[in-house]
Amino acid sequence: MPYSIGEVAKMLNLTIPTLRYYDKEGLLPYLERTNSGIRVFNDSDLDTLKVIECLKATGMPIKDIKSFIDWCSQGDCTLQQRYDMFLERKAVVEAQLEKIKKTAETINFKCWYYKTALEAGTELIHKGTEKTISKL
Amino acid sequence: MPYSIGEVAKMLNLTIPTLRYYDKEGLLPYLERTNSGIRVFNDSDLDTLKVIECLKATGMPIKDIKSFIDWCSQGDCTLQQRYDMFLERKAVVEAQLEKIKKTAETINFKCWYYKTALEAGTELIHKGTEKTISKL
DNA sequence: AAATAACATAAAGTTAACTTGAGGTTTATG
């Protein structure tokens, strides 16, 4: 299944310049072109882009993603590096998960704080109690 | 309890320039100074910084955090805005949580993929099966 | 076939959130 750059942009919710930028940075080494130079994406390029998005979501910089893509091209001799990289990403993601859970708790407390203040018409109802309740 | 900028930096894992930057941006409107101009943080400033860190963790830009800080200074007439803001942050955080969970799943699959490939000595064991298993 | 939409490149611009550098004052320590 071949796709144009515009189709891929819509499918993956990326902009066309972003896709060109990824290509220029070497993130899509097997991306084909027509004779006239127009990019033709196939399903395997889409898979690559999805992995890129996943790695980006873990906070990995483009240049590190590029290293991973290069390792993939180098074959089985880089399996260990790639495994190690994903183990590290796993640790990062788990830390992110913990952090966002704590953030959610604080936000939920604040929602309650303002909901009750709003009902009371004043924030004063919380003065003196905040520290005990929120541990903020 | 008064704290110096260096103490606060250590306690909250921020740099001293970052704290000065927050101050300059108006995020710490009640921060006091000694006669000679040295910043003196109290517990309420620490609370403010913790809320700032929480909002930052939700992806909120500094200028929006600044608006919130300004609302706080304006008193009860801004309670509704502040409540609405936290409801919005709650939605954002929940979306982040969903996304990071999906990312974690993909990363875990990749860990398994490379672990087994490594054991087999080659990635070939996965060729043809990846799509069925990973739904990537 | 003409017009429009979609594609291309290259280089410069943008943005946020700091960080760094230069130069100077204040406070704490031996």
Place this chain on the structure above:
DNA sequence: CATAAACCTCAAGTTAACTTTATGTTATTT
């Protein structure tokens, strides 16, 4: 009391990941 550590300001620099602009080509539609 001298010297080192910690603080100060202001302006300029950094960085990543795009985005925008300018200009031109290719493909599709009427």
